[in-house]
Amino acid sequence: MNFQLSEEQQMLADSAKRFVRDNHDVEKHRQNKKLMPLDEATWAQFAELGWLAVPFAEEHGGLGMGPLETMVLLQELGEGLIMAPYIATVVLGGGFLRHASEAQQAETIPSLLEGGLQLAFAAEEYERVFTLENTAMKGDVQGGDVVLNGTKACVLNGDHADQLIVLARTAGQPGDKDGLSLFLVDANAEGIERIPHRTVDGRQGAEIRFSNVTVAEAARIGELDQGYDIARAVLLEGLLALSAECAGSLAVLLRDTVEYSKTRKQFGLPIGKFQALQFRMADMFIAMEQTRSLLMAATMKLAEGHDDAAKAVHAMKAQLGRAGRKIGQEAIQIHGGMGMTDELNVGHFVKRLTAVDGLFGNADVHLMEMARSA
Amino acid sequence: MDLRVPEQEKAFREEVRTFLEESLTPEIREAGKMVTSVFAPVKEAMAWQKILNQKGWAAPHWPKEYGGTGWSVTQRAIFAEELVRAETPPLVPMGLHMCGPCLIGCGTEEQQNEYLPKILNGEHFWCQGYSEPGSGSDLASLKTFAEKDGDDYIINGTKIWTTYAHYANKMFALVRTNKDGKPQQGITFLLLDMDLPGITIEPIVGLDEVTEQCQVFFDNVRVPQANRVGAENDGWTVAKYLLTFERGGQEYAPGLNVQLEKIRLMAEKQQTVQGPMSQDPLWQHKFASVSADVLALEFTEMRIKSALSAGKDPGALSSMTKILGTELLQKVTELRIDTLGAQAAIWQPQALVPGAEQPVIGPEYALTAMPHYLNSRACSIYGGSNEVQRGIIAKAVLGL
Numbered sequence: 001m002n003f004q005l006s007e008e009q010q011m012l013a014d015s016a017k018r019f020v021r022d023n024h025d026v027e028k029h030r031q032n033k034k035l036m037p038l039d040e041a042t043w044a045q046f047a048e049l050g051w052l053a054v055p056f057a058e059e060h061g062g063l064g065m066g067p068l069e070t071m072v073l074l075q076e077l078g079e080g081l082i083m084a085p086y087i088a089t090v091v092l093g094g095g096f097l098r099h100a101s102e103a104q105q106a107e108t109i110p111s112l113l114e115g116g117l118q119l120a121f122a123a124e125e126y127e128r129v130f131t132l133e134n135t136a137m138k139g140d141v142q143g144g145d146v147v148l149n150g151t152k153a154c155v156l157n158g159d160h161a162d163q164l165i166v167l168a169r170t171a172g173q174p175g176d177k178d179g180l181s182l183f184l185v186d187a188n189a190e191g192i193e194r195i196p197h198r199t200v201d202g203r204q205g206a207e208i209r210f211s212n213v214t215v216a217e218a219a220r221i222g223e224l225d226q227g228y229d230i231a232r233a234v235l236l237e238g239l240l241a242l243s244a245e246c247a248g249s250l251a252v253l254l255r256d257t258v259e260y261s262k263t264r265k266q267f268g269l270p271i272g273k274f275q276a277l278q279f280r281m282a283d284m285f286i287a288m289e290q291t292r293s294l295l296m297a298a299t300m301k302l303a304e305g306h307d308d309a310a311k312a313v314h315a316m317k318a319q320l321g322r323a324g325r326k327i328g329q330e331a332i333q334i335h336g337g338m339g340m341t342d343e344l345n346v347g348h349f350v351k352r353l354t355a356v357d358g359l360f361g362n363a364d365v366h367l368m369e370m371a372r373s374a
Numbered sequence: 375m376d377l378r379v380p381e382q383e384k385a386f387r388e389e390v391r392t393f394l395e396e397s398l399t400p401e402i403r404e405a406g407k408m409v410t411s412v413f414a415p416v417k418e419a420m421a422w423q424k425i426l427n428q429k430g431w432a433a434p435h436w437p438k439e440y441g442g443t444g445w446s447v448t449q450r451a452i453f454a455e456e457l458v459r460a461e462t463p464p465l466v467p468m469g470l471h472m473c474g475p476c477l478i479g480c481g482t483e484e485q486q487n488e489y490l491p492k493i494l495n496g497e498h499f500w501c502q503g504y505s506e507p508g509s510g511s512d513l514a515s516l517k518t519f520a521e522k523d524g525d526d527y528i529i530n531g532t533k534i535w536t537t538y539a540h541y542a543n544k545m546f547a548l549v550r551t552n553k554d555g556k557p558q559q560g561i562t563f564l565l566l567d568m569d570l571p572g573i574t575i576e577p578i579v580g581l582d583e584v585t586e587q588c589q590v591f592f593d594n595v596r597v598p599q600a601n602r603v604g605a606e607n608d609g610w611t612v613a614k615y616l617l618t619f620e621r622g623g624q625e626y627a628p629g630l631n632v633q634l635e636k637i638r639l640m641a642e643k644q645q646t647v648q649g650p651m652s653q654d655p656l657w658q659h660k661f662a663s664v665s666a667d668v669l670a671l672e673f674t675e676m677r678i679k680s681a682l683s684a685g686k687d688p689g690a691l692s693s694m695t696k697i698l699g700t701e702l703l704q705k706v707t708e709l710r711i712d713t714l715g716a717q718a719a720i721w722q723p724q725a726l727v728p729g730a731e732q733p734v735i736g737p738e739y740a741l742t743a744m745p746h747y748l749n750s751r752a753c754s755i756y757g758g759s760n761e762v763q764r765g766i767i768a769k770a771v772l773g774l
Contacts, residue, residue: 197720
């Protein structure tokens with residue numbers, strides 16, 4: 001057992017730490033979230049730093065790294081509320097590309113590594129509690145083609161993406177794991193309408209409507225009707241990445257709250273001297289450490305291929321939701337009115353944690369998934 | 375003890391319902407549905423106040439001789455419930471619920487004649503100048519100073535968390551007039567115009583990207599001494615009188631019940647693989663747990679009303695309902711975002727502006743969920759934080 005970072009991982013962490021230190025402050029976050037076009041300069045820098053290459057195989061020009069390195073990188077970036085669509089494009093998008101055909105990989109990966117290709121995973125649907133097998137959007141098989149109809153909701157990076165990975169039901173009923181298929185679709189294909197929107201944490205998303213969008217057999221990732229296993233494997237990595245990013249946010253909220261409680265005086269004392277608040281900050285600390293432990297457990301179990309890896313990932317996402325809510329709410333309460341303003345760090349991190357809890361199944365959903373996991 | 379509703383109360387409820395049915399305009403109804411805060415969109419709230427005032431119902435809690443209705447405690451409660459049930463925009467409380475009752479209790483006849491009618495008809499829009507940077511719930515530590523000069527006071531300092539200062543034309547403020555002695559004893563209660571030379575208003579953007587709060591700066595602002603309420607250095611007494619109105623008489627349960635019913639309808643729309651979320655045992659457990667708490671609060675509030683109508687002082691019970699009401703409101707808004715999942719993360723504040731032509735992305739019922747969740751985090755902070763309220767219970771009730 002070894003919980004220490006390798007030299008390579010440490011270098012990755014250090015470069016992300018530097019990036020956050022040099023590039024992030026709340027003012028920049030406020031400006032960025034108003035920009036609809038992607039922050040091209042930041043993305044180019046990500047490419048230059050080699051971060052876009054992290055999870056890709058060396059024969060594709062990647063660094064051949066895995067979930068551990070993604071975790072290390074995103075934990076650091078999470079301290080800076082970075083809005084670049086790393087998870088959508090590299091972790092989820094890249095994850096699916098690793099399961100794609102050689103032709104699909106040859107067409108996409110080099111461009112992605114250079115920073116010229118954006119991806120998005122279109123999975124959530126309105127009025128459907130998110131689990132993969134609950135997908136209802138229809139893909140009608142017509143000969144070798146599939147015709148997509150329906151709407152995907154809250155697609156992270158859905159507005160900027162050049163290519164979409166679409167999860168659709170080509171057979172069976174919602175609830176069936178069989179009958180799901182995955183397609184790599186040009187985001188500007190005929191019949192696709194995108195309605196861009198922000199998400200509460202300032203990221204970009206979109207509602208994506210498919211009306212008779214015809215996709216050829218070559219656009220499919222994996223076997224027809226057998227997309228579940230691939231989608232699940234990639235989603236687990238996506239959940240890890242989201243959680244790693246948020247673990248960084250938890251750390252900032254705790255640090256800022258403790259600092260604030262040492263300087264803010266009420267009734268003649270720094271509020272951090274009141275035992276009622278000390279106990280609550282101690283509980284925030286415990287919740288954060290428990291989240292870190294589950295994050296490490298899930299990441300290592302997944303990276304090493306343990307049987308109970310999926311269960312650990314569900315436990316982690318559930319813990320993240322619960323810890324994020326507790327730590328976020330306490331951070332605002334202890335900051336008082338200042339915590340409610342757009343000006344301080346606190347609210348922005350709370351909004352990120354709140355948004356992420358809702359994405360790809362919230363704490364309740366993942367507790368149920370955990371209960372069902374073997 | 376008796377829970378049954380007397381016939382005349384049923385008739386009164388019918389009268390209120392009919393009035394609401396007939397007088398709510400589509401704009402006011404829409405604004406009421408868009409509310410994500412205890413403070414409603416100003417334009418529609420003021421339009422609604424005007425309609426109520428024409429009927430003589432803008433301030434049912436005021437004594438009849440000052441423009442109140444003369445209703446019983448029960449009638450007032452029925453009226454409040456019906457307003458909530460019809461989802462009317464809440465009236466802006468600073469004039470009607472804070473400054474008005476305070477002037478009735480502590481103001482001179484001249485002040486009452488001057489201000490009360492204008493509060494009722496909305497001509498005077500008040501804001502509350504209490505908190506200061508660094509003072510918060512520790513109000514006695516305020517520093518904004520008013521120095522006597524001839525017939526005037528000259529004010530210097532700053533106020534923060536001044537709700538709707540950017541809309542207000544009047545402020546009631548606590549200022550320090552004596553720096554010696556116990557901090558509570560050197561405070562004076564003043565009324566002032568917001569357009570006086572030397573006043574600067576800086577809006578504060580909130581987590582929901584809306585401006586409700588402001589910081590107000592005073593640079594040698596001259597206010598006549600005639601605008602003082604109560605005696606000099608006795609503002610603490612006036613403020614405490616006002617605070618009992620701010621904290622007491624507030625009812626949370628009717629609004630919470632409306633919210634819970636909405637959440638139940640939302641849960642019927644959300645599909646899981648086993649059927650609608652409303653049939654999911656985990657969701658049902660969470661929903662029932664909050665509902666039980668709300669039922670308990672509803673009866674706690676009834677006990678307080680019953681004590682009030684018997685002429686008893688509910689004392690620290692108002693601290694209890696402030697804690698319960700605000701924390702349950704927070705739980706309800708949480709349950710709502712939990713019921714909606716990722717749909718609640720779609721952020722479209724521009725669609726929340728009443729009359730906006732902006733089409734809503736996603737189910738319309740999800741639109742207000744996240745802004746309301748975020749905004750409701752403030753209610754355990756303002757009006758005396760819940761930590762301070764728990765302190766009051768520990769001290770005043772438990773004798774600790």
